[in-house]
Amino acid sequence: MPHLMLHLHSLLVQEQRRLVLWAPMGLALGAVLYFGLLRTEPALLVGFVLPCGVAVLASIAAWGMRYSLWGRLLWGGCITVALGFAAAWGGTHRHPPMPDLPRFATEISGTVQAIAHLPSENGTDAPFERRVELAQAVFYNALDDGMPPLRRVLSIYLQPNDLTVLRVGDQLHVKALLQPPPFLALPGTRDKQFEAWFANQAGSGRAVGYVQLEATAQMAWGHNKPQLWFETLRERMNARIHAVLPGPEGGVAATVLVGASETVEKQVREDFAASGLAHLLAVAGLHLGIVMGLVMAAGRLLLATTEYTALRWPCKALAALCAWGVGLVYVLLTGAHLPAQRSLLMAAVAVLGIAAGRRVVSMRGLAVAACVLVLCMPQVVMGVAFQMSMAAVMALVAGYEVLQPWLMRWRASTTGAGHWLAWHGAVLALTSVLAGCATLPVAMAHFGVIQPFFVVANMVAVPLMAVWIMPFGLLALALMPLHMDAPFLWLMGAGIRPVIGLAHMVAHWPAARVAVPHMPGWGLLAVMLGLCWVCLWRQYWRWAGCASLVLGMASPWLVAQPDVVISPDGGLVGVRDAGKIHVMGQSRAQRPVMQAWSQYFAQPVEMFPPQGETPDGALVCGAEDAPDTCVALLRGQDVVVRRQDASDGRALLPAALCVGVDVVISVAPLRASCPNVPIRLDRFSAWENGAEAVFLRKSGNVVRTDRTWRGQRPWVLKPGGHGMPVLPLAPSE
Structure with missing residues (x-):
């Protein structure tokens, strides 16, 4: 020792x-x-x-x-x-507490903070559906009479046939049916209430009537905030881009130029995700690096054309400062999302390094940016954007620290155009491999997929984005005030078209998207610790971190998965058997819940018929004595599921079904049914505890609920989705 x-x-x-x-x-x-x-x-x-x-x-x-x-x-x-x-x-x-939203259609007034145009799911020819972000919202009903304006933002989806012209800053009045952020579909899945808490969101809703304008915006600098000015500018540019480039090319162009990612069609988004090109639709380090690189190269070339500035001014530092200023405008124009803010902060560290004559890309610069982000916005450590970006940059810096001497020797020995192309192709492939391998475990943890062909897709798409799509896009933005942007937008669309085709082709290759089960939290922590151990040290002991990486990536297959799951509203019950999740019952959130279950288990999810039986006979529904009930034999234990209740909810399960049963689950209140069964779960228990998961074990069955998984935290809503009541203002004297 x-x-x-x-x-x-x-x-x-x-x-x-x-x-x-x-x-x-x-x-x-x-x-x-x-x-x-x-x-x-x-x-x-x-x-x-x-x-x-x-x-x-x-x-x-x-x-x-x-x-x-x-x-x-x-x-x-x-x-x-x-x-x-x-x-x-x-x-x-x-952040302010979550408000308690009305459970019925309510008249709402508020200020438009942002407008998003969403493509219809019926096809590209259908009109766009709009979503408005309402700030300072006020409810007009008997319970909320005299309430102060909400300190959080509401997302309202307008009716497709509502043609009311809206602009950022307008005061509107609309009748809408609201709902709070949804509960977890299963303990351990994506926490949208946590995301809504830190995004200052109060909930969402759908309009049940047409919008009425109460007041139009006064877009003067002395009256409104710069944020509203930028939102209005983004809206106008988005409309112009879609007018010149209709279809999927316009959605991708609007995403990379003004951050309007919601306009990308569903099929295009799925193809990009399956082919490993989803990062092209998220404005972050790649886009900001291209913008700043182009501006810095142009600025340095412009300063070098004059002898006086070339000999007397620090052209490199001035060009870097100019590039960072343009990058700041680009980040604001695209919505200032978290990945873009992180990239801008790291770019600021790089610019300071250039101005001070220090090394630009280094682990210390990454560490400074990470420390500032975590101290200012600590919630980012739980998000996929921060984890993937930090893992990719850290792997790139560490990889090139090791391979730089070898690469420099190879570059010095290359002569001719063929060797030059081979060298750049190898560097591009190496960059894709390093970044892709570093982010692969994070994608496994958050999205439950492995994309083995990401290198092939990125080797073609990233150069097109750097040398064709973004340069013409920046020229189009610069010339848009002069109405000379159309030719450059057409050229930009010509570059986007092959990228969309490439994503579609790669996405349909065999095994282009391999599903993996849910990775536990300790597995992701082991992956990040192992990655940091490999990248941050320089001595031979760095390779000991590979053990932690392997353990983390194998963790989805090392933990037990639940055998029965219940949706947050208690309306859906899923039974895992024979490599499938058999779902019974009904729910308003049926589609997102089933998608979350499919991703969690990495298994197909399908509705089970009212009268049916699995091939192995483990699950039987629709017996004569209990037509609305299913019986499952899982791991040697009997599970009874009442999938529906046609009565008024007071009917009891037959006493014969309760004999020798280990678990009974009902989409309706159980009341006095099966009082001697060890585990009884129904709609009331789901209302109180949220989503539930049952682990069947010989040593004793275990029930894990959303309430026990997350506990009592500020972002966790009360049973039924209730928040803090919005109390009316005190009467003035």
Whole structure:
């Protein structure tokens, strides 16, 4: 043991300049501890004051032990984890509580904050359906009379035949049926309530009448915020792009130029996702890098054309600053989404490096950007955008750190156009492999898929995006005020068309999209820790992180999966048998719930007939004595499912069905049915606990519910989807 510790100390001494790169990981672990492991919300003293105190005391201890490597590691880890926990608590409580939305059609008035045009699912010839984001919304009903305006935003889907002309900043009045953010389809799946909490969303709804304008926007700089100006500009540019480029090309062009990703057709989006090109439809580092690279090259060339500026001015630094300014405008124009903000922050670090004459792309720059993001927006550590972008950039930097000497020798030895093309093709393939392999486990965890042909698709699509689509798109944006943008938009569409065809072709190759079961949280954590271990260290012990990577990627097959699942409203029951999920019952959210179950289990989901039987006889429905009931024999245990209740809900299950049964589930209230059954689940239990999953085991059956999985946190709505009541304002004196 002493020899092992001495050897470990020797390795850490050699890597001591890389220890600071682990600061973002400590901050992220603190945020994960707050978001993922707690089941009750800590108070101010425990959630913020205590971690800050721990960070201060750890800083004092680290200063006192500054000459001890182990002391710096211990107390440095305590500092970062405590700061990450405190930042997560503070970021959560900066947002207002979720309001309690009306459960009936309600008259609403509010200010249009954004307008999105959604392509109809019936085809491209159908009119677009609009979605408006309403801020400062007020409800007009007896219960909410005199309420203050909502501090969160409502998303209202307008009727397709509503032709009312709307602009950002307009005051409108509409009657809509609202619903809160949905509950989890299954414990462990995507948490849309968590996303809505940090996106400042209150819920969504559909208009049941036409919109009435109460007041139009005054688009003067002294009256409205710049955000409204940018939203209006985005809306006009989006309309212009679709006028010149109708069809799928216009949707992709509007996505990369103004961030209108909702206009991309469903089939095109699915093809891009299946072929590994989904990142082209998310404005992030690739698009910002192309924009800034083009602007920097043009700016530096322009400054170099004059002898005075070329000899006396820092042309490279000035061009970089100009490129970052254009990048800032581009990020605002595309909606300032989180991946774009992360990329802009990293670009700022690179520009500062250029201005200071330091190395531009480095692990330290990535660490600084990650630390700032986690401290300012700690919720990003739970999102797929942050995880994928950080994993890709980290793998690229680490990969080129190792391969750069070999690549430089090869480039110096190449002569001729053929060797030049081969070198660039190899670099492009290497970039796709590094980024794709690093993000593959993250895609497994969040989307449940593996895309083995992503390298082939990216080797063709990314160069087209860099040298054809984005340059002509930027020229079109620059000339749009002069109404000279149409030729460049046509050329941009000519480049988008083969990319769409490529995505469609690759998506239909055999095994282009391999489904994998749900990855548990500890598996994703093991993947990220292993990836950081491989990328952040430089000595031979870095390869020990491969064990953590393999363990994390194998985790979907190492954990037990539930045998029976119940939807959040209790209307759907799924039984896993013979490689399929047999679904019984009815629900308003039937389609999204079944899609979530299919992704979770990586198995097909199908509705089971009222009278049917599986080939192995494990599931039988529609027996003569109980026509609305199904009986399943799973893992040697009997499960009874009442799939519907044609009576008034007071009918009891036959007593004969309850004899020797281990689990009974009903889409209607069970009431006094089967009182001696160990596990009884019905619509009431689903209303109180959310989605439920039953694990059948010989040692004892286990029921996992949404309420026990997430606990009582600020973003978790109360039973029935209720939030904080919106109390009326006090009467004025």
